[in-house]
Structure formats: C-alpha cells, structure tokens
Amino acid sequence: MRRALALCLTAFAVSVSPASAADAPPAPLTLSLQGSFFVGGRDVSSETLSTLPAYPASGTVTVDQIYVRYQVPVSPARPPLVFIHGCCLTGKTWETTPDGRMGWDEYFVRRGFPVYVIDQSWRGRSAGNVSTINAAKAGKAETGSLPPVFSVGREAAWAIFRFGPEFPKTFPGMQFPLEAQGEFWKQMVPDWSAALPTPNPTVTGLSELAKRLKSAVLVSHSQSGIYPFQTAALDRNGIRAIVAIEPAACPDPAKDDLAPYKELPILVLFGDYVDQSARWAPRLKLCRAFVAAANAAGGRAELILLPEIGIHGNSHMLMQDKNSLDIADWLAGWLDKRVPVKD
Structure with missing residues (x-):
C-alpha cells in the first residue's frame, strides 16, 4: 500500500449535481x-494476445487479479470494510450516487471505518484474459471456445433491480432516483463472470485481502453475495463478519x-418488493433457510427485511436509493x- 500524508478532501468538489448544489x-x-x-x-503466456499488426501476438500478461481502492480515516476506530459489487457493475456501485449524493464508501469513512472497494476479477480495472x-478471431480455435460474456439491457435490469415489476412501470413509493437513471445505466459494464476459472479468482483474492x-x-451485493461465504469456507x-446485501445466493x-x-x-x-419478484422471492427463501440452519449449528446470523424495521421503498440498489444514508446509518x-x- 502507498502511504500518504494526511490530507483533506472537500467532498463533492466536482460531483455535486445541480439538484443538490444548494444543500x-x-x-x-x-x-x-x-x-x-x-x-x-x-501470469499467462499466450500466442494470441493481439490480432492487430501494431501489437505482438506473443507475450505474457497478468490476469485474475482484483483491483482495490482504499481510504483510511485518521485514527480509525472501527474494523475495515471491503465492498464487493454485483453483476454487470464495478466498484462504482459504492461511490457517489447517480444523482450526486454521498456514496457508502465516503459515508463509512466518515464514520471511522477504513474502506476498501474492489473491482471483481475481469471487471473494471481488474484485467481479464x-x-x-x-484465438477464435485468428482462426486458431473454434468459435465455440469463445468465453460467455454478457450485458444486461436496461429493460431487463429494470425488473432485476426492482425499480418496478417490468419496464417502465415502477413500484409505488420506490426510492431509486429515476430522474438520474441515465447516470446509473452508464455504470453497467459487460460481465465476464461465466468465463472465470474455478475457483473464482475474486474469492481467492478476497481471502488474501482479508488476511x-x-x-x-x-x-x-447481489451476484457477489455468495462470495464472502465462499471466502470463509476457503x-x-x-474475516471478522459478513454482510450480504440482497445476495443472489x-x-x-x-x-x-x-x-x-x-x-x-x-x-x-434485503430491501422492499422482494415478495413481488419471481427472481428474488426464492433467493430470500433460501437465505432464510440458511440463517436458521447456521444458527442451529452455532452461528450468529440474522436476516433483515428493511420494511420490517420501518424502512420502505428500497430497490435492489439500496446503496444508491434516496434513503441510502439512512440504511447506511442503520448498518x-x-x-x-x-x-x-477490539481493545
């Protein structure tokens, strides 16, 4: 890690949206x-790194690493938090919200937690292969060997992220800032998770980082919800604790x-509207079963639905919803x- 002198950064110097500039x-x-x-x-040595004449096809590259960005407050009084994003996204999930409000990375630093935000392996600033x-483009391999890479369109993501039951309908009282949805859609990136080797290099990287x-x-969050459990099993x-926000499993x-x-x-x-989603209701059921079984085996697990503690209207992207800092404060x-x- 690079050490730096103590510094002061005025929050939102360049990121305040017009709607919040008066705040x-x-x-x-x-x-x-x-x-x-x-x-x-x-390290991977390959004969098919490039098909462009200006760049050699042969060479060695590094893949499977995870990128980590950190901020540590002065005299940190709480344990470090490692934030792991979900499907089709990057560490941007935890940064400034689409409508320009404080993200969870900054909030928790202000609360005295060292914060580490990652880009999953083969995503964002973490290189893929x-x-x-x-090889397929050069005719040296069959097209069937191409990796399964996917993107999720906003129409499908609308229901996955529970902005509403289907695009473009919204759930009543839903808290996601849809007026800034254009900024949110820019966060979406191609997802390589189905092409990753086994074990998932993000999980092994998280284990190394935790140590x-x-x-x-x-x-x-979401796709990565299972990763901390897999890391603990490894x-x-x-690992001091696990917080799985709307885990896919x-x-x-x-x-x-x-x-x-x-x-x-x-x-x-979990947030709101889960029982109205054919995708998320079975996942909630599995997580309930896990929590009950884990506690019967000597665990200290809890499952919380935000509406049951009086926090309503939250989408799957609850760390970006309009009441995101209320949830962060509860967390x-x-x-x-x-x-x-610890003493």
Missing part, C-alpha cells in the same frame, strides 16, 4: 491514507458445510453492536 456541503473529509493496489493474479477471443487486513468485514483467517443448508460460519457475525439484508449501528471495536 449545505459536508465537513471536509480528512484521511490518513488513500491509495490503490492489486491482490492475486497469475483476451487470448481465447483472439492482509486481519479483521475485515466483507460486504457483498479460510476464515482475517446464500449457502444451501442441504448441501453446504455450515461449520465455517460458526460464531461468525452474519447479516443478510453502522448493527456493525457497532455485532462487531465491536
């Missing part, structure tokens, strides 16, 4: 450390070993109770 700015953000690094990765694409941080809370070292108590989760604080958090309180500061 009083927050106090300057004071950091003791800020920087970025990579975790994991492997293009060799198979170029480096020594007491990390892994905070996942190695509990360095929880461990299956009928198939998976629950021993890795014994005495580990776990929060599974910070949960962390203070379940993951107290």
Whole structure:
C-alpha cells in the first residue's frame, strides 16, 4: 500500500449535481491514507494476445487479479470494510450516487471505518484474459471456445433491480432516483463472470485481502453475495463478519458445510418488493433457510427485511436509493453492536 500524508478532501468538489448544489456541503473529509493496489493474479503466456499488426501476438500478461481502492480515516476506530459489487457493475456501485449524493464508501469513512472497494476479477480495472477471443478471431480455435460474456439491457435490469415489476412501470413509493437513471445505466459494464476459472479468482483474492487486513468485514451485493461465504469456507483467517446485501445466493443448508460460519457475525439484508419478484422471492427463501440452519449449528446470523424495521421503498440498489444514508446509518449501528471495536 502507498502511504500518504494526511490530507483533506472537500467532498463533492466536482460531483455535486445541480439538484443538490444548494444543500449545505459536508465537513471536509480528512484521511490518513488513500491509495490503490492489486491482490492475486497469475501470469499467462499466450500466442494470441493481439490480432492487430501494431501489437505482438506473443507475450505474457497478468490476469485474475482484483483491483482495490482504499481510504483510511485518521485514527480509525472501527474494523475495515471491503465492498464487493454485483453483476454487470464495478466498484462504482459504492461511490457517489447517480444523482450526486454521498456514496457508502465516503459515508463509512466518515464514520471511522477504513474502506476498501474492489473491482471483481475481469471487471473494471481488474484485467481479464483476451487470448481465447483472439484465438477464435485468428482462426486458431473454434468459435465455440469463445468465453460467455454478457450485458444486461436496461429493460431487463429494470425488473432485476426492482425499480418496478417490468419496464417502465415502477413500484409505488420506490426510492431509486429515476430522474438520474441515465447516470446509473452508464455504470453497467459487460460481465465476464461465466468465463472465470474455478475457483473464482475474486474469492481467492478476497481471502488474501482479508488476511492482509486481519479483521475485515466483507460486504457483498447481489451476484457477489455468495462470495464472502465462499471466502470463509476457503479460510476464515482475517474475516471478522459478513454482510450480504440482497445476495443472489446464500449457502444451501442441504448441501453446504455450515461449520465455517460458526460464531461468525452474519447479516443478510434485503430491501422492499422482494415478495413481488419471481427472481428474488426464492433467493430470500433460501437465505432464510440458511440463517436458521447456521444458527442451529452455532452461528450468529440474522436476516433483515428493511420494511420490517420501518424502512420502505428500497430497490435492489439500496446503496444508491434516496434513503441510502439512512440504511447506511442503520448498518453502522448493527456493525457497532455485532462487531465491536477490539481493545
């Protein structure tokens, strides 16, 4: 990690939207450390790195690493948080909201948590392997060997992210800032998850990162919801707690070993309209079964639906909803109770 002198950054210096420009700015953000690094990765030698004459086809590249950006407050008093984005997105998920409000990365730094935001392997600033694409393009491999890469259109994403039951209908009282949806759609990127090797290099990278941080809370979302559980099953070292926000999957108590989760604080958090979604209702059911089985096996797991604690109208992208900081404040309180500061 690159060490830096303490610095002050005035929040929203360049990111305030016209709608929020009249709001009083927050106090300057004071950091003791800020920087970025990579975790994991492997070298690949290939004869099909390029099909362009200006760049050699032969050579060695590094793939499977995960990019990590960090901010550490002065005299941090709480455990480090590792934020892991979901399908078709990058670490931008946790940064400034589409309508220009404070993101969770900044909020939790202000609350005294060191914050580490990753780009999943083969996503964003974490490089993938293009060799198979170029091999097929050059006629050196069958087209059937091409990796399965996909993008999700906004019409399908609308229902997946529970802005409404179908595009362009909205759920009543839904909190996502649809007036800024154009900025949100720009966050969407091609997804390589189906092309990744096994074990998923994001999971092995998270394990390495947790060991480096020594007491990390892994905070996942959606597609990545299962990753902290897989990381704990791989190695509990360095993992202080798990927060799975709207996970696409929880461990299956009928198939998976629950021993890795014994005495580990776990929060599974869902927003609103889940029972109205054919995609999300079964996932909630599985997570309920996991929490019950984990606790019966000596776990410390909780499942919370925001409407049941009086927080309503939240989409799947609850960290970007209009009440996102209310949810962040509740989560910070949960962390203070379940993951107290060590002496």
